[in-house]
Every structure is written in structure tokens, then in C-alpha cells.
Amino acid sequence: MPRAFATAALALATTAPLLVGVGSPAGADSSDRPSRTKTSAAWSATSVVAGTPVTVSGRVKDRVKGTRKVVLQQKIASGWIKVDGTRTTSSGDYVMAVPTGWFYSSKLRVLAKRTRKAGGDISKATRVTVVPAWAPQGDPKAWRHITRYQVRLNPCRTVTYRVNAAQGLPDPATALTAAHAAVDDIAQATGLTFKYLGTTDAMFQGSGKSIPKDTDLLISWQRDDQTKLDIGPSYGARGGAGKVIWGRNAQGKRIGLALNTGIAADSQEQGMTYTSMTQLLMHELQHAVGLHHVNDPYQYMNPSQSIYTLPLGQWGAGDLTGLRKVGLQAGCVRRW
Known part of the structure; x- marks a missing residue:
């Protein structure tokens, strides 16, 4: 032994990227502005043992026909990172799997990406905790x-x-x-x-x-x-x-x-x-x-x-x- x-x-x-928001030009017609977006997110569970299936589902509401890209993001010490992504149905519904393969306790959120006709939006951040199946000694x-x-x-x-x-x-x-x-x-x-x-x-x-x-x-x-x-x-x-x-x-x-x-x-x-x-x-x-x-x-x-x-x-x-x-x-x- x-x-x-x-x-x-x-x-x-490294150089940290700067995110700059650009507003509508002065005097632009309101009809040219992207449609307002509202994103909801519901979590099937927020505290689970590792390996337990968890999903986040919700709806992206806007006045534009078609599907939307949504991204599941997780907060780590250096910022938000992408962990999954999908497209909504034509009615705006989506479902994504939440990662539970490793131990963590951090906030997650869903981002609806901005399009030419619809604005972007972010759901309320929710803390998810994944723990071991044993009691650590x-x-x-x-x-x-x-x-x-x-x-x-x-x-x-x-x-x-x-x-x-x-x-x-x-x-x-x-x-x-x-x-x-x-x-x-x-x-x-x-x-x-x-x-x-x-x-x-x-x-x-x-x-x-x-x-x-x-x-x-x-x-x-x-x-x-x-x-x-x-x-x-x-x-x-x-x-x-x-x-x-x-x-x-x-x-x-x-x-x-x-x-x-x-x-x-x-x-x-x-x-x-x-x-x-x-x-x-x-x-x-x-x-x-x-x-x-x-x-x-x-x-x-x-x-x-x-x-x-x-x-x-x-x-x-x-x-x-x-x-x-x-x-x-x-x-x-x-x-x-």
C-alpha cells in the first residue's frame, strides 16, 4: 500500500468585454421599434440530489409570429454562461433540461434573444442547488x-x-x-x-x-x-x-x-x-x-x-x- x-x-x-446598449434613434417611428417581449420561467425543482432530472419551462410572449431562440444561463463568479439553448414553439412555449450532473448552488435564468422585430428579455433569476446523494463527512x-x-x-x-x-x-x-x-x-x-x-x-x-x-x-x-x-x-x-x-x-x-x-x-x-x-x-x-x-x-x-x-x-x-x-x-x- x-x-x-x-x-x-x-x-x-484578458480584456473584459463591454456590453453597450443602443437605443432607438431620435425621432424613429414607433412602428420600427422591436415588439416588447416578456419571458416567464418555471422550475420543476430547485434543490435536488445530483442526477435528478430538472426542467425549466415557460413562454416567451411578444406580438411577432414565429419561434424565438432562448438560452439557459448560469451565474458563476466571472458572470453568466450559457448551459443550454433551444427554440420556442410557434406559440412561444419552451422546455429545457437544467444541468444536475455536478454539485453547485447558483442562480439560473432564461434569456430570450433579441430579434429584428422583437426585443430581448430575461426571466427572473432563480437559485438551483444540486447536492451529493451522501452526507459529506x-x-x-x-x-x-x-x-x-x-x-x-x-x-x-x-x-x-x-x-x-x-x-x-x-x-x-x-x-x-x-x-x-x-x-x-x-x-x-x-x-x-x-x-x-x-x-x-x-x-x-x-x-x-x-x-x-x-x-x-x-x-x-x-x-x-x-x-x-x-x-x-x-x-x-x-x-x-x-x-x-x-x-x-x-x-x-x-x-x-x-x-x-x-x-x-x-x-x-x-x-x-x-x-x-x-x-x-x-x-x-x-x-x-x-x-x-x-x-x-x-x-x-x-x-x-x-x-x-x-x-x-x-x-x-x-x-x-x-x-x-x-x-x-x-x-x-x-x-x-
């Missing part, structure tokens, strides 16, 4: 950023990942399955969108150069003699950012923007099973997205073997707080 964990070494602007304050200045992936772009499980434990096929399961757990807790690109021969060496150019996250198993990282016998795995540059968070504060990140797992660790391998990867993936060790034994970020006693796939309360702080709800991260 692994003895301890450690983070990989860390290497170390431990202290919700038991979390830490990986560095003083923070290091995060940009949650507003898709994170591509590859896996090198040729030496994976307990066997390559099981290791690959464990990697996917752990990534799914991270996605559910952060709101990050991951895209699997396939297998690779690459091995994470703690630097961005060791990661394929098309890959944001690399998960690999390797022997101690195949890397300068200390992954055995002292440590079961290493996780952390590869290449890091300065970025700007939603509050305009300078932080580390991870352009890629990775995990190097010891391929010679004894006694690993699907469960223990997934638990190990759940720990290391938190390093990969920007979190550090804590003392609370109920958190997956505890650096001891206590993680192997935790329920598989069930984050602790502190884990969830930290993952929220580095996830989509915390807003986009832009280049400095």
Missing part, C-alpha cells in the same frame, strides 16, 4: 490551495486527458477504468468538463514538456527508475501542475494558470485493487486541480492511508469546499 503522498513540483489577461473548512498564490485549470474550457495504463495497477484494464472513475468524480464535484483523447506512451515527469501537446491532464503509471519524481518506495504517487503561467481569476487577482497537469503513479506498489487505485487517484487528482494536503482524516486530501477507509467516490465536506473553490463556480481563469 502507498506510504505517503506528495505534490509534483510546480513550474511557474468532516470539517467543510478542511481544504487548502496547493500554493499561496493558487494554481488552477481554467474551468471554462474543456479539459482533455490521456491515460498511460500500460503498467497500471492492479492491471492495465482495471487501472484505466479507475482513472475514468476518478476523473468522473472530480468532474461531478467541480463542474469541469473532461474529454478523453485515448491512451498514450507518455509518462508524467512533473513538467509540462512531458505531457502531449493536445493533452491538459496526463495520468500515467511508471517505475521509480523511469522518472526523477520520487514515486517509490517513499510515495505511492505524485500529482500536480505541469506548466504554469500567471493568470487572472474572476476577481482580477493574479494566480497561477495551469496549462497542463498530471499524475505519476507507482507501477510497483503492492496490493492495489480497483477500489484502492481509484481512491489514490481521487487524492492525486485534487493535487492536479490545485489542492493541497489537510489533517482531517475524513477528507481524501489527507496524506495518510486513512483515505483507503473512506467510502469510494464520496468526497468529504472539506474536499467539496476545496473542489468548489477551484471549479466552475469560482469562475473562469484568464491569462494575465
Whole structure:
């Protein structure tokens, strides 16, 4: 079983768009003005367990014939983002699915887009909360950023990942399955969108150069003699950012923007099973997205073997707080 964990070494602007409203020209005939629009929105539920189907439905009222484009928007720290869209019926009715695949508590609203003949409108914002199916254990304050200045992936772009499980434990096929399961757990807790690109021969060496150019996250198993990282016998795995540059968070504060990140797992660790391998990867993936060790034994970020006693796939309360702080709800991260 692994003895301890450690983070990989860390290497170390955007212009906000201005939205300008343009009124009607002075003296314009009222018949040339867009028809007034009114948008309603009703939510089938506003507090649910993750995975529970939720819809928002309503009507876009105007005096113009035809269908209208409507967009479901969600509020994150950096502003409103699109999460779904559709067209109304000819009578103005619409139905859209509300995302419940990840844990969050934020406001959502429906936007009816402006057309040449009809004005735009926005429904009243409503808070929707999606929670785990389990009761998270431990202290919700038991979390830490990986560095003083923070290091995060940009949650507003898709994170591509590859896996090198040729030496994976307990066997390559099981290791690959464990990697996917752990990534799914991270996605559910952060709101990050991951895209699997396939297998690779690459091995994470703690630097961005060791990661394929098309890959944001690399998960690999390797022997101690195949890397300068200390992954055995002292440590079961290493996780952390590869290449890091300065970025700007939603509050305009300078932080580390991870352009890629990775995990190097010891391929010679004894006694690993699907469960223990997934638990190990759940720990290391938190390093990969920007979190550090804590003392609370109920958190997956505890650096001891206590993680192997935790329920598989069930984050602790502190884990969830930290993952929220580095996830989509915390807003986009832009280049400095």
C-alpha cells in the first residue's frame, strides 16, 4: 500500500468585454421599434440530489409570429454562461433540461434573444442547488490551495486527458477504468468538463514538456527508475501542475494558470485493487486541480492511508469546499 503522498513540483489577461446598449434613434417611428417581449420561467425543482432530472419551462410572449431562440444561463463568479439553448414553439412555449450532473448552488435564468422585430428579455433569476446523494463527512473548512498564490485549470474550457495504463495497477484494464472513475468524480464535484483523447506512451515527469501537446491532464503509471519524481518506495504517487503561467481569476487577482497537469503513479506498489487505485487517484487528482494536503482524516486530501477507509467516490465536506473553490463556480481563469 502507498506510504505517503506528495505534490509534483510546480513550474511557474484578458480584456473584459463591454456590453453597450443602443437605443432607438431620435425621432424613429414607433412602428420600427422591436415588439416588447416578456419571458416567464418555471422550475420543476430547485434543490435536488445530483442526477435528478430538472426542467425549466415557460413562454416567451411578444406580438411577432414565429419561434424565438432562448438560452439557459448560469451565474458563476466571472458572470453568466450559457448551459443550454433551444427554440420556442410557434406559440412561444419552451422546455429545457437544467444541468444536475455536478454539485453547485447558483442562480439560473432564461434569456430570450433579441430579434429584428422583437426585443430581448430575461426571466427572473432563480437559485438551483444540486447536492451529493451522501452526507459529506468532516470539517467543510478542511481544504487548502496547493500554493499561496493558487494554481488552477481554467474551468471554462474543456479539459482533455490521456491515460498511460500500460503498467497500471492492479492491471492495465482495471487501472484505466479507475482513472475514468476518478476523473468522473472530480468532474461531478467541480463542474469541469473532461474529454478523453485515448491512451498514450507518455509518462508524467512533473513538467509540462512531458505531457502531449493536445493533452491538459496526463495520468500515467511508471517505475521509480523511469522518472526523477520520487514515486517509490517513499510515495505511492505524485500529482500536480505541469506548466504554469500567471493568470487572472474572476476577481482580477493574479494566480497561477495551469496549462497542463498530471499524475505519476507507482507501477510497483503492492496490493492495489480497483477500489484502492481509484481512491489514490481521487487524492492525486485534487493535487492536479490545485489542492493541497489537510489533517482531517475524513477528507481524501489527507496524506495518510486513512483515505483507503473512506467510502469510494464520496468526497468529504472539506474536499467539496476545496473542489468548489477551484471549479466552475469560482469562475473562469484568464491569462494575465
